[in-house]
Amino acid sequence: MVSFEKTKARIKARYQYDVGDSGALLITVIEEETARHQQAIDVAAARIHQSQQPFQTDNPAAAFWYGFGRMGIWVLPMILLLGVGVWLYSRQKNFEEVERILTQYPLAREYENLIKTGVLNKGEDGSLNLMLKPAPKNGNTEAGKHYIYHAECQCVYVPLHW
Secondary structure (H helix, E strand, O other): OOOHHHHHHHHHHHHOOOOHHHHHHHHHHHHHHHHHHHHHHHHHHHHHHHHOOOOOOOOHHHHHHHHHHHHHHHHHHHHHHHHHHHHHHHHHHHHHHHHHHHHHOHHHHHHHHHHHHOEEEEOOOOOEEEEOEEOOOOOOOOOOOEEEEEOOOOEEEOOOOO
């Protein structure tokens, strides 16, 4: 047992404070109890490490679920993160393509309604055609569905929007 006088001197030297006889006795008891508990913790930790054995099985399903239980908490978020990353990358590529087209063709926005409402028809020669009907004389002309023929210039006007 360590003398509480030695503890008192050690505390006085380290902190320049006199803890008195009862303080030194209290610190000595706390240190002894801490050392005893630390020994018990060390013995228990050694037993735990000694009892750990690798998992061995011939059943692939059991091995999979054992590994999934040990690593699943990290694997699932990583797969989810990877999926979100791939999705964001593909969306970015789509947006870059749209931005490139809009930059290359500044009037492309004017054709938006025509693209949305237009009807495509596959020609006999394999070509893809926009199918339009003549505009009604006294009805509503719809963008992307009707055309207006002008005899003066012998041309067709296709309304893009109203």
